[in-house]
Amino acid sequence: MADLLFLQPLRVYKRWPMPEDFTGLISSVPTLALAQLAGCLPGHRHDLVDGIAREYSLRELDARVARADLVLVNAHSSIGALNVEANLRRIKDKFPDKKVVLGGHHATLYDREWVARGADFVVRNEGEQTVSELVAALAAGGDGAAVAGLTWRDASGAARRNPDRELAPDLDRLPMPDWRILDPKLYGLPLPGRGWATCVETSRGCDHGCTFCAASRMWRNRQRYKSVERVLEELRLLRGLGFRKLWVVDDNWGGDPDRAARICEAVLREKLDLSWMCFTRADTVSRNPGLFALAARAGLRHALVGFESSLAKSLRGFAKGTDGSDYAATSAILRRNKIFIGGFFIVGCHGETRAQTAEVLAAAAELADYPIVSIFEPRRGTADFERIGRAEDLPSADMFYHNTTHALPSLREGLMRQYRAFYRGFLLHPRQLGQFAWGTPAQRSFYRFLFAGMARSLLNVTPAKLRRPWEMVLDIRD
Numbered sequence: 001m002a003d004l005l006f007l008q009p010l011r012v013y014k015r016w017p018m019p020e021d022f023t024g025l026i027s028s029v030p031t032l033a034l035a036q037l038a039g040c041l042p043g044h045r046h047d048l049v050d051g052i053a054r055e056y057s058l059r060e061l062d063a064r065v066a067r068a069d070l071v072l073v074n075a076h077s078s079i080g081a082l083n084v085e086a087n088l089r090r091i092k093d094k095f096p097d098k099k100v101v102l103g104g105h106h107a108t109l110y111d112r113e114w115v116a117r118g119a120d121f122v123v124r125n126e127g128e129q130t131v132s133e134l135v136a137a138l139a140a141g142g143d144g145a146a147v148a149g150l151t152w153r154d155a156s157g158a159a160r161r162n163p164d165r166e167l168a169p170d171l172d173r174l175p176m177p178d179w180r181i182l183d184p185k186l187y188g189l190p191l192p193g194r195g196w197a198t199c200v201e202t203s204r205g206c207d208h209g210c211t212f213c214a215a216s217r218m219w220r221n222r223q224r225y226k227s228v229e230r231v232l233e234e235l236r237l238l239r240g241l242g243f244r245k246l247w248v249v250d251d252n253w254g255g256d257p258d259r260a261a262r263i264c265e266a267v268l269r270e271k272l273d274l275s276w277m278c279f280t281r282a283d284t285v286s287r288n289p290g291l292f293a294l295a296a297r298a299g300l301r302h303a304l305v306g307f308e309s310s311l312a313k314s315l316r317g318f319a320k321g322t323d324g325s326d327y328a329a330t331s332a333i334l335r336r337n338k339i340f341i342g343g344f345f346i347v348g349c350h351g352e353t354r355a356q357t358a359e360v361l362a363a364a365a366e367l368a369d370y371p372i373v374s375i376f377e378p379r380r381g382t383a384d385f386e387r388i389g390r391a392e393d394l395p396s397a398d399m400f401y402h403n404t405t406h407a408l409p410s411l412r413e414g415l416m417r418q419y420r421a422f423y424r425g426f427l428l429h430p431r432q433l434g435q436f437a438w439g440t441p442a443q444r445s446f447y448r449f450l451f452a453g454m455a456r457s458l459l460n461v462t463p464a465k466l467r468r469p470w471e472m473v474l475d476i477r478d
């Protein structure tokens with residue numbers, strides 16, 4: 001039996017006045033991957049440090065690492081990479097012999113780079129089987145040489161990449177996530193209702209090939225579904241543990257409408273009394289108005305919708321598979337059912353002029369209750385990264401780190417100003433303040449989270465952050 005420390009890295013570096021990742025403003029979300037992996041590694045002792053949900057000192061991290069035989073770290077995004085690296089360095093400085101395993105989207109895409117930065121093992125793509133085999137091999141005194149899907153450091157220090165692993169053919173056969181490793185007091189979602197908050201997954205991957213999306217290729221452009229019975233088993237278990245607010249992390253909830261409807265009907269029949277949010281595509285909503293009415297009755301309160309743009313040329317450029325003509329219908333369906341619309345949009349690409357950016361921002365404010373606008377950033381693992389990389393127009397050499405305020409060099413002029421002015425105007429508009437005070441339950445809980453997150457960010461200002469707004473600044477010391 002080994003002591004396993006699951007680590008969501010401490011935020012050693014932080015940004016101000018807005019946090020580096022928007023999601024940190026509106027929620028405190030547990031990392032489902034870590035609960036899922038704990039479920040795959042029964043018979044070992046589990047510990048969890050979640051640096052996104054709580055503040056820890058580096059000394060506390062040291063103490064927890066000291067007790068562990070193996071440290072398993074989630075490396076999820078370019079925005080988080082600096083903090084993953086700061087944690088990794090701390091561990092390796094203090095405990096040079098401690099073995100560290102990384103996994104997640106970013107680790108998969110930059111496996112050799114992470115080995116060069118000190119990781120002993122990187123689990124690429126799907127983690128369940130690979131990590132089980134790795135832990136078993138280490139427990140038997142072996143190494144990772146025979147484990148498919150693994151990149152590892154050999155005795156000479158070189159990175160060795162083992163062959164890829166096939167994706168699990170049947171998600172129902174994955175072990176159940178062990179949500180008991182999460183301290184539910186640390187988490188919250190912008191959803192109305194009572195009960196603890198956590199994440200759940202009913203499918204994995206997406207059939208679509210949007211050029212900006214890092215998830216499609218990670219999951220090899222397929223959406224695999226858990227059966228209705230397996231999903232219900234997970235929901236019942238969660239309900240028994242006191243979790244009633246759920247973030248369904250599937251990429252395109254409702255991609256299989258009949259199955260989704262059967263799950264919603266069962267949630268109603270079994271009176272599970274859940275409040276939940278999901279990611280979905282605009283055309284999944286507009287094609288299935290009945291499904292979303294049913295989902296609202298089954299507790300869907302917040303939909304994160306990938307609109308991406310109101311410009312047909314950008315939608316074409318993104319290979320989004322829609323011209324946007326159904327977007328007004330999508331919003332109407334969700335609003336009719338009192339489902340809060342978090343709308344994803346991307347600006348600053350495909351030759352968009354400043355006037356066209358203004359058009360997209362105006363459409364975003366109309367279509368969504370809260371527009372989540374990103375300035376275009378080509379991430380490794382996407383078709384856009386290859387396209388933009390060829391034109392040598394990346395804001396940093398390989399996008400290993402990325403701070404959203406550094407747009408593509410050709411776009412930088414004026415775009416940040418326009419972007420910030422939009423958000424200032426949006427957030428101070430009486431309509432948003434009205435939603436905070438008198439909106440639907442979903443609107444009120446969203447704005448309560450958002451304004452509390454903004455206040456926290458403003459109150460956490462330090463002289464160093466004040467000198468360098470919008471940059472990642474050292475925030476946690478010993």
Ligand code: B12
Pocket residue numbers: 020021022023024029030031032033034036037071072073074075076077078079080081101102103104105106109123125126127128131199201205212213214215216249250251279379
């Ligand atoms: C839920 C989610 C979140 C949650 C939870 C984050 C988390 N760490 O789990 C929140 C809301 C916090 C979040 C935030 C952000 N996210 Co996010 N997120 C997702 C989403 C939708 C699902 C992830 C999930 O839970 N899947 C289910 C679990 C079981 O799968 P998994 O996490 O991938 O884990 C599996 C493997 O990756 C691996 N694994 C993962 N970690 C580890 C660790 C070890 C040790 C091992 C061995 C294996 C392993 O094993 C697991 C089981 O197979 C994905 C899209 C997707 N469908 O994958 C985007 C996604 C991962 N997010 C993304 C982004 C960009 C962000 C943000 C930057 C958004 C923003 N601008 O604010 C922030 C960054 C936060 C940060 N500080 O790093 C991108 C990452 C792209 C990239 N490489 O940069 C994705 C791919 C979305 C996309 N379509 O592009 N996100």
